[in-house]
Amino acid sequence: MEKITTVKKFLIEHAKLNPVSFHMPGHKGAAFYKRFGHNDFLENFIDCDVTEIIGADNLFLTEGILKEAQDVYSELYDSRKSYLLINGSSSGIIAAILASVSKGKKLIMARNCHKSVFNTLTLADIQPIYAYPELNDDYDISGPIPPEEIDLLLKNNPDADAVILPSPNYYGICSDIEAISDIVHRNNKILIVDQAHGAHLKIFSKYGITELPESAEESGADIVINSTHKTLASLTQSAILNLNSDRVSHYMIEDKLQCIESTSPSYVLMTSLDINAGILKTHGYELMQDWIDNLNYFYDEAIKIPGLELIDRIPGMDWTKINFSFRKFGISGHELEQLLLAKNIFIELYTGDLVMSMTGIGNTRDDFRAFLEALTEISENRINNQTDSTSYASEENATKHVLAFKRAAIYEIPKKAKRVPLMEAEGLICKMSVIPYPPGVPLVCPGEKFERETLLYIQTLREKEEKVIGVNSAGEVLAGDCHSY
Ligand SMILES: Cc1ncc(COP(=O)(O)O)c(C=O)c1O
Known part of the structure; x- marks a missing residue:
């Protein structure tokens, strides 16, 4: 027998534990697929790993079986058009922003957006205007984005092209998308909602369950991106982008998706999206x-x-x-x-x-x-x-008031920067984002000053062996001083 690889060994041992999962993904294991008669997919997993063979359609020019799957999503979410994503909601978010914001223009964005939003800024030289979430004082976590904040930012930045925010956020806290959508559209701008954590919201309401917040699709957002893998049944890394209005051209969305996503889209992932749609339609x-x-x-x-x-x-x-x-x-x-x-x-x-x-x-x-x-x-x-x-x-004490993203001055990103031990970075300006993962929301962005309480918090995370992107194994961050440019 082949020598067992370490990744496989880990995964097989994990599967043997028969874990009770209150973690992603949403399907929670093979039992769900078996329950709905998809053993054939599980048994032929490797043979389903094909590419664009005859009859298999093409993700970036859907006309056949992939279009059929997209149409089922469009029906489920009542969207104008739905797109299968094979690089997660991250790819949908990047494509949505690139399709909505011109190079060098402004994007009004929640400060607690996922890192994919921050990463897009550098791709098109987009200028961020931050909207700050309310603070949930009791637990020191980010709350909703107040509609008045968006209103004010739009008044002060009439040249912004679009607004993006996460709803629900990582903890499930939703913003008032209906009110925000009214404000954004009154200003003739585009509203993008990162609903990575709420792919199920529209499905609940579709089947008459109204105890949960309304989905962004129903609340007027122009583009909504859903991680079906997080709470529904498709495989990790698969997701859906819903286009709900004609404020953004579908040609632009399609063009940006083909720029961002892999040119070898996984049919295993797309099959799982198809299975998820079928199950929701029949047994939703x-x-x-x-x-x-x-x-x-x-x-x-x-x-x-x-x-x-x-x-x-x-x-x-x-x-x-x-x-x-x-x-x-x-x-x-x-x-x-x-x-x-x-x-x-x-x-x-x-x-x-x-x-x-x-x-x-x-x-x-x-x-x-x-x-x-x-x-x-x-x-x-x-x-x-x-x-x-x-x-x-x-x-x-070390975590207090750090995750609420206080309004901070933004400095020019230092041209010269060096690796600095974490606790010596106080007062310096960040050159490379510091991102605890999860949740993947940058704690310190390029141009922000390293504050002592933030550094203490990062140190605490590292002591607990949490993953913090942007801090190297020696515990250093990339920073420069305010005068180095
Ligand atoms: C708020 C938020 N948006 C977007 C994403 C990206 O989703 P995906 O992992 O499907 O790319 C995440 C990932 O955890 C997230 O937490």
Whole structure:
């Protein structure tokens, strides 16, 4: 037998764990595909890995089977046109911006946008105008983008071409897209919504479930990008772009997509998008109903667990994402992740003492039961033997008020920059973005000053072995001073 590769070894061992996943992807494993009779795809996985053979259509000139799949999405999302993406929502976001904003022009963007938005700025020399999210004081996380903020920025920047923001954000907090859309369109601009985390919202409402926030498609956004892989059933890296108006030409979208995406689009990924569409079309109603029932069951039971604090089913919140903490017991998010991992439960991410778990279409009642059991056990253990929480308190101080993206002066990006140890970068100007992943929102962007509390936060993340792009293995960032240009 071939020597087992390390990646394969890791993945096979992970699969053998039979993990309870409250992490991406949304399908949560092969069982979901088998349940809907797609064993043939699973069994012929490698043989489905073809390229543009006769009859297979072409992603960048869809006329046949891929067009049929796109049309099903268009029906599901009530879009004018839908596009299959094989380089994630990231590629759709980049293409949408490039199609909407002329070279060198302005883009009004939420400061808590995903890194793909920031990366696009450099591709077309686009000037960002930041809209700052409200702060959720209780948990020190980003809240919605206020419509008044967009209104003001549009008044002050009549030469901006478009507006982009994430909704829901990573924690499930949605902005008022309907109000923002009215404002943007009154100013004759284009609204792009990064709905990477909310591909399911339109599907819920399509099947008559209105307990969750409205989707951006229904709220008037011109272009909406959905990571179907995060919460629905397509494979990781597949996504959908929906074009909902004629404010942007579909030719421009298509041209930018073919610039950005791989010229060897994976038929395995596109098949998974096709399967996802088919399942949603045929079994969408029962699946969405089960999902919401399971969530309501979970929340109703979880609020009874002593010490557990939940962000409950409040308006404006996509509560398919379950955000919770045991901060009353002095348990940090990192510790809670480890405690759950010991019970074979994988959560998506934590921030300070808040843990975010991502539910998906593939989660079963048994998953929610296992999750509740694990949380109940953690609670009982703490009640029975209280532990010292001093170390936690200092960790909290290091994270306080950092993730809220305060308004900061933006300096010219230094022409000369050098690698500087993290804690010596205070007061210097960032040359290379610093991006904790997840969530992939740049903490410090080129041109921003390194502040002490941000540096302390980055240090804390690294100590916890979190991935922070832009800090090298020696713990250095790329920075220059204000006078170096
Ligand atoms: C808010 C947000 N937008 C966009 C993306 C990019 O999505 P994808 O991974 O599908 O490229 C992410 C990824 O996590 C995200 O969190």
